Amino acid sequence: MTQKAQSTGQIGETTNPFESVQQQIDATCERMQISEKCHLRLRECERELIVHFPVKMDNGQVKVFTGYRVQHSDTRGPAKGGIRYHPDVYLDETKALAAWMTIKTAVVNIPYGGAKGAVACNPKLMSQYELEGLTRRYASEIMLVIGPERDIPAPDVGTSPKVMAWIMDTYSMNKGYSVLGVVTGKPIELGGSKGRFEATGRGCMISARMQAKQLGINLEGATVAVEGFGNVGSISAKLLAKEGCRIIAVSDSKGGILNLKGLDVENVLSYKKETGSVVGFKDSETITDAELLGLKCDILVPAALESSISAANATSVKARMIVEGANGPTTPEADKILCDNGKFIIPDILANAGGVVVSYFEWVQGLQSFFWSEDEVNSQLETVMANAFHEVSEMSQREKVDMRNAAYMLAIKRIADAMEARGIFP
Ligand code: NAD
Numbered sequence: 001m002t003q004k005a006q007s008t009g010q011i012g013e014t015t016n017p018f019e020s021v022q023q024q025i026d027a028t029c030e031r032m033q034i035s036e037k038c039h040l041r042l043r044e045c046e047r048e049l050i051v052h053f054p055v056k057m058d059n060g061q062v063k064v065f066t067g068y069r070v071q072h073s074d075t076r077g078p079a080k081g082g083i084r085y086h087p088d089v090y091l092d093e094t095k096a097l098a099a100w101m102t103i104k105t106a107v108v109n110i111p112y113g114g115a116k117g118a119v120a121c122n123p124k125l126m127s128q129y130e131l132e133g134l135t136r137r138y139a140s141e142i143m144l145v146i147g148p149e150r151d152i153p154a155p156d157v158g159t160s161p162k163v164m165a166w167i168m169d170t171y172s173m174n175k176g177y178s179v180l181g182v183v184t185g186k187p188i189e190l191g192g193s194k195g196r197f198e199a200t201g202r203g204c205m206i207s208a209r210m211q212a213k214q215l216g217i218n219l220e221g222a223t224v225a226v227e228g229f230g231n232v233g234s235i236s237a238k239l240l241a242k243e244g245c246r247i248i249a250v251s252d253s254k255g256g257i258l259n260l261k262g263l264d265v266e267n268v269l270s271y272k273k274e275t276g277s278v279v280g281f282k283d284s285e286t287i288t289d290a291e292l293l294g295l296k297c298d299i300l301v302p303a304a305l306e307s308s309i310s311a312a313n314a315t316s317v318k319a320r321m322i323v324e325g326a327n328g329p330t331t332p333e334a335d336k337i338l339c340d341n342g343k344f345i346i347p348d349i350l351a352n353a354g355g356v357v358v359s360y361f362e363w364v365q366g367l368q369s370f371f372w373s374e375d376e377v378n379s380q381l382e383t384v385m386a387n388a389f390h391e392v393s394e395m396s397q398r399e400k401v402d403m404r405n406a407a408y409m410l411a412i413k414r415i416a417d418a419m420e421a422r423g424i425f426p
Helices: 017-032 036-043 091-107 128-142 161-175 196-215 231-242 265-275 289-293 332-340 354-368 374-399 403-422
Strands: 047-056 062-073 079-085 114-119 151-155 223-227 246-252 255-258 285-287 299-302 321-323 344-346
Touching: 017 036, 017 091, 017 332, 017 403, 036 403, 047 091, 047 128, 062 079, 062 091, 062 128, 062 151, 079 091, 079 161, 079 354, 091 114, 091 354, 091 403, 114 128, 114 151, 128 161, 151 161, 151 354, 196 231, 196 299, 196 321, 196 344, 196 354, 196 374, 223 231, 223 289, 231 246, 231 265, 231 299, 246 265, 246 289, 255 289, 332 344, 344 403, 354 374, 374 403
Parallel strands: 079 114, 079 151, 223 246, 223 299, 299 321, 321 344
Antiparallel strands: 047 062, 062 114, 246 255, 255 285
C-alpha cells in the first residue's frame, strides 16, 4: 500500500498530514503576502522517489519492500531529514515529514532544506541480518538522490545509529572511499557527534524550560506526562526529571504507566530495555494512551507519531503546556481546540529541532574531520535553541499569533527570501 488516509480523528477532520502542512503553508503565505511563485513552490515537494526492492529473509524467501525518499526543498542548502522504518508509512506522510524539515531547519536558521525517507516494514519482527540487508538495499536504491552535498539522512522512528552506519558503509563502498557526511546520527566511533543521541530530547527540555519561565510554571515539582518512550520521549523525560519535574506517566505502543508520586525514569528505561515495554513496571498502574493524553499535569510531551491529538480527544487534554516532541502530533482541528481552551503549545518545528541542529554539528565536524567535546555540542545547541525560541516568541508577540503560526512565519520568510535571491533556473 503506497498511499492511504489516516483514519484517526473525527469525520471531516484533516488527518492527512501533507494536507495539514499545505493548509498551514497557504495560511502563512497569505498572511505574509508571500509571492505566488514562492508559495506554489513551497506547497509541493521537489523530488519524490518511490522504490520497491527485494530482500532475502532468514527463511530463504524473498520479500519485496516499498521505500520512499522525498526532498521537499533544497533552496537553503542540502535537503536533510530522517529515515523511518514502520509498517504504516505512506507517501503523503513522508512528504509531510519532509516539508516539516524544510520549515524546521529555517526556524532554527541552519543552512539546510528538508527531506524524509521511509520503508514500510516492521523492524521489531526482523532479525539483524534481515534489517542489514533491507538497509543496504534501500540505501543503494536511494543513492541516486542522497549525498553529503545533496541530501543527508538521519535516524527517525524505527531506525538507529547502527542503521546509519550501514547506510554510510554502503554509500562509501559504492564511492570507493569513506564518506562521513552522507548521514548523521552515526555511532560515535564512526564520526557520530557526542550529544546527538540526546539532542532532540535536550531541545525539548530547553524549549520547555524557556516556555515554563515565561508562563510562570516552576519546573521544580512540575508534573509531566510523556506519550512515546523512544529516543525523543525517554530523553525528554530524563532531562525534565533532572530539571526537577515529576514524570507521572509515560507510554509506548503497548500501553502506558502512571505513578502520581513520580516514576524513576532511569529504572523505567532499564525495564523497557529488558522487557520491550514500559507496561508492567513496578510501582505503577497501567493506563491507556488515551488516559495519558487526558491526565491533569503541567506539561504534556507527545513524542510518538503524528495525529495523536485530534478533534476526537483534544477537549480532554488538561495539561497547561504541550511540548511537541513528535512531528505533527496535533491535527489542525485539535490545535484550534487546544488554543481556544487556553493551552500553550510549543510546536514541533521548534520543540524537536534539537536533533537536526546537532545533526548539522555532526555534518560540520565530519566535513572538517575535527570533533567537539560534549560540552561544546550541548552549549552550541543551547545557543541555537535559545535564539530560535526568542525569535519565535518575539514574532508571536509582535504579530499577535500563537507560537506555531509565529514559527511558520519566521521560517517561510527565510525560505521565500532565499528563493527570491536565487531566482528560477533557467
Ligand atoms: P522511536 O522509535 O525511538 O520511539 C517512538 C516511541 O513511540 C516508541 O516508544 C513507540 O513504542 C512509541 N509509540 C508508537 N506508537 C505509539 C502509540 N500509539 N502510543 C504511545 N506510544 C507509541 O522514535 P523517536 O526517534 O523517538 O521519534 C518519535 C517522534 O519524534 C517521531 O514523530 C519522530 O519523527 C520525531 N522526531 C524524532 C527525532 C529524532 O532525533 N529521533 C527528531 C525530531 C523529531
